[in-house]
Amino acid sequence: MRYAIIESGGKQYKAVEGETIEVDLIAEETGKQIEIGQVLLVSDGDNILVGTPAVAGATVAATVVDDTAGPKIVVFKYKPKIRYRVRTGHRQKLTRLMIDSIDIAGETRNKPAKQEAAPKAAAKRKPAKKAATKTAAKKTATKKTAAKKTAKKK
Numbered sequence: 001m002r003y004a005i006i007e008s009g010g011k012q013y014k015a016v017e018g019e020t021i022e023v024d025l026i027a028e029e030t031g032k033q034i035e036i037g038q039v040l041l042v043s044d045g046d047n048i049l050v051g052t053p054a055v056a057g058a059t060v061a062a063t064v065v066d067d068t069a070g071p072k073i074v075v076f077k078y079k080p081k082i083r084y085r086v087r088t089g090h091r092q093k094l095t096r097l098m099i100d101s102i103d104i105a106g107e108t109r110n111k112p113a114k115q116e117a118a119p120k121a122a123a124k125r126k127p128a129k130k131a132a133t134k135t136a137a138k139k140t141a142t143k144k145t146a147a148k149k150t151a152k153k154k
Contacts, residue, residue, distance in 0.1 A: 001045075004102045006060050007038040015060050015099045025093040028064045033100070036060040042104060049104070057105025062097040070094050 003016045009024030015036075028034055039058035042049045049055050070092035077086040 002102050003043055004039050004058070004060055005041040006036050007040060007054075008036060012040065015062070015102065017099055017102055020065060020096050020098050022068065022070075022094045022096050024095070025067065026064065026095045026097075028095070030064055030066050033061060033063050034097075036062060039102075042102060055104070059103050061100040061103065063100055065096040065098050068094050068096055 001016065003014055006013055006015050008026070011024065013021050013023060015021055026034070037054070037059055039055045039060055040051050040053065042055055042058050049058070051058070073090045075086075075088045075090065078084065
């Protein structure tokens with residue numbers, strides 16, 4: 001499993017290939033691919049590269065999935081006996097990023113994860129068609145049993 005520690009908006013995040021992370025708001029359009037150059041650490045199994053402060057030539061390619069808002073935080077100020085009560089709230093604006101790849105300058109790698117994803121999607125479609133035919137068979141079977149019951153009553 002390859003991962004990297006990146007810096008975005010003054011905060012550090014663990015970026016794993018193929019997963020999503022939420023970072024502070026980035027002014028980019030949804031679906032656009034961006035490159036993050038502030039890579040502080042790269043780990044690939046036993047190989048660990050630590051930067052001082054950043055790893056030279058390392059980049060993280062990510063795709064902007066969407067802009068969201070974080071959890072609501074309620075701030076309540078209260079002073080007893082003097083009727084001072086102030087209630088405010090805050091929701092941090094976030095950008096969700098899908099980590100596409102973690103690259104190091106001068107290194108070549110095979111990326112089989114994208115090739116395996118296509119057959120899985122095709123395999124998921126086939127059972128859905130079988131389920132539709134099973135439900136159609138059940139409907140005709142219930143109609144036949146209903147017709148038999150009405151015939152017996154007459």
